[in-house]
């Protein structure tokens with residue numbers, strides 16, 4: 001099936017946007033120290049940055065095609081691959097499964113999430129089965145996309161290890177590609193929001209270590225650090241991915257690497273007339289990794305961990321990456337036991353415990 005992408009209206013020029021640093025992946029991979037400094041600045045001060053020359057761009061169109069075909073299936077077919085309500089993420093997520101604000105409104109985004117483990121081991125199943133349009137593209141689209149995203153993340157982890165004064169491999173061995181994890185690709189569809197100006201995806205921090213995002217239409221907004229309600233659009237730039245730190249890297253580093261709040265609002269201006277498609281790779285620690293600040297491995301982290309955590313969600317001692325994920329996933333789901341209360345607890349009405 002060939003689907004021609006319509007020419008999309010431009011992002012409005014008069015809209016205030018968030019300036020983010022641009023990291024050149026080729027320079028980073030070539031051990032350029034200035035580029036490493038720039039990544040460190042982005043990851044510690046804001047937690048969001050643009051990335052160029054990452055080698056993923058040409059792998060995104062087959063992934064969007066997979067997403068378009070999958071999410072065009074009849075609802076009954078999609079629901080055969082429902083992610084369930086036990087804290088799992090792989091499979092299909094229907095619109096409305098998560099809270100989009102603290103008043104109890106719900107999201108309007110549909111996802112198809114494909115596990116890194118299932119993609120790399122295909123046709124062997126590690127976690128679950130997927131709709132036909134995903135299976136048909138496991139080798140040609142999902143695997144190459146996953147592999148390049150993993151490579152990009154591994155290079156960034158090495159920079160963080162060095163800057164944090166961690167021994168070589170301290171972060172790497174916690175994110176080994178061959179070990180089971182909740183790493184996944186996600187293709188997201190948001191319907192045109194002309195009539196209904198609903199929040200597509202509520203305010204959240206990402207649950208894992210690093211996210212690499214591709215979107216064409218605006219709508220993504222980030223919360224300016226140390227503010228309670230200063231949300232700014234991030235303008236999609238052709239050829240640039242948007243990368244961010246998630247909770248598990250924030251927690252492992254005592255908050256030195258910063259997991260920042262973001263959300264998806266209706267695309268601005270005329271862009272609201274169009275379906276919004278985005279694609280993410282979520283890089284997460286292996287399931288059995290304990291999520292605790294690496295204080296014995298780095299004096300920098302030991303010093304940082306003395307200050308109370310910025311993320312307002314309690315981290316019980318001994319929590320593993322998979323337990324953290326299930327807890328976080330449950331906290332914004334409308335079918336969770338505590339309902340809206342647990343979603344409110346993820347953002348404390350956007351009030352970080354610590355303003356610094």
Ligand SMILES: O=C(O)CCC(=O)C(=O)O
Nearest residue numbers: 188206215220264278280
């Ligand atoms: O679609 C986007 O621009 C962002 C999606 C996102 O934040 C997420 O899936 O966690």
Ligand SMILES: [Fe+2]
Nearest residue numbers: 204205206262
């Ligand atoms: Fe996110």
